[in-house]
Amino acid sequence: MTTPAEDLVTSERVACAALTRIVEPGDERAGAVIEEYGPERALERLVRALPAGVAAPDGERELAHGALIGARLICPGEPGWPTQLDDLGVARPVALWARGAGGLRVLAVRSVAVVGARACTGYGQRMAADFAAGLTERGWTVFSGAAFGVDAAAHRGALAVGGPTVGVLACGVDQVYPRSNDQLLRRIAERGLLLSELPLGAHPNRPRFLQRNRVIAALTRGTVVVEAARRSGSLNTARWAGDLGRHVMAVPGPVTSSLSAGTHELIRRGALLVGDAPEVIEQVGAIGADLAATPEGRERLRDALAPETLRVLESLPAAARGTTVESLVQRSLLGPDVVLSRLYELASLGLVERLGAHWRLNPACKAS
CATH class of the missing domain: 3.40.50.450 (Rossmann fold)
Structure with missing residues (x-):
């Protein structure tokens, strides 16, 4: 039976435990030093920079105290470390205490x-x-x-x-x-x-x-x-x-x-x-696999639209800026007067909105 990495006492884990004591969260300067030199050598450098009279932290003691109260340390690079934290770059945590x-x-x-x-x-x-x-x-x-x-x-x-x-x-x-x-x-x-x-x-x-x-x-x-x-x-x-x-x-x-x-x-x-x-x-969630169900009220509203009105609605692009009446005429193959009247009908139902010369799907009703 193997021992979890979080239960081991290695020189690198000792250094990480000590660093949590002297590095404030999000300290990018300290983070850059750790990234360049690694935890052990970075600890030596950062300890030398401590104000006079401030004692160097004891990493072994930190780990022992954690084990005593049921807290464990998770360090970068270990199996239990979530790699998405690395997206923080030099601002990532030195390590994480967990209970x-x-x-x-x-x-x-x-x-x-x-x-x-x-x-x-x-x-x-x-x-x-x-x-x-x-x-x-x-x-x-x-x-x-x-x-x-x-x-x-x-x-x-x-x-x-x-x-x-x-x-x-x-x-x-x-x-x-x-x-x-x-x-x-x-x-x-x-x-x-x-x-x-x-x-x-x-x-x-x-x-x-x-x-x-x-x-x-x-x-x-x-x-x-x-x-x-x-x-x-x-x-x-x-x-x-x-x-x-x-x-x-x-x-x-x-x-x-x-x-x-x-x-x-x-x-x-x-x-x-x-x-x-x-x-x-x-x-x-996963694309195409975690879709929210369409609320029943929206589905009923869409089903109740007249064929020409539905054709105009379906001709509207998903783009946030929408499109013009002229473009909708070409897309729907309906006359300008018909398209315009159907747009106003859709607007009254809250399904579309007008932005100057453009019409677009109402962002709050895109699922309709």
Whole structure:
């Protein structure tokens, strides 16, 4: 029986454990040194740069303490390391501390981040829980930040249907933050995983929350923002996701709510509007294999269209800028007056919209 890499005490793992103690999350200068020299030689260089009076970290002691409390270290290049984290380049974590029953690399294969406001509304809590439960039931792992509000609701939604979930922390995996989430953190560790690039015993601060977001974005195939004010930290996760080439999705909310301002801004900038878990899976899943079902109401509306109206609708291209009436005349083989009248009929049904001289499919009704 072989010993898992995460249980071994090698010089490289000792160096990585020590580095988590002195390198702040997202420190690209330190990351560049580690990339150039490797963990052991980089540790020597970075220790020499420590301020006078600051003791060099003891990596062996860090690993021993982790083993004592049920925490393990996952290092780059090991079998359990998710290679998608390497997309962060020199900003990738030095290593990740993990506590829980799950295997990170397996959990991250089919994963989605569900994030949002801490001070969320009842609507935000319900949507986060519904999205998480729906994703989990379909074999996807929900990642979030284990904070108040949307994060906690997402984790609870996944746990409610018996699935694992992963909480990425801005403190050590042995810390309970926020305190009121003590039971939730225990349940996450029992069924899934708690992760952090910070050393054991580390406490959270604002920069660490923001840097934590890049790990959530990098580990998952896409990020769903449920509720967010204009300056919400969850928008930072969405920006990281977009920069890393991951899918960015947002849930719309009441226009009267300040907690919808951030999600609506994401949608205006190109994030996909999603209303349920199947729509998320259609975006992040395998092409042609994870399609969301067409809502029954939309199918009935399409079936009720007159043949000429349906022909005009089907002649509209998928391009966001749409096309002109003249182009539709050529595509549909109908007269200009007929095409124009049918376009206005489709517009009254909410299926198309006019943009100057162009007509296009209504983005909110493309599945029709």
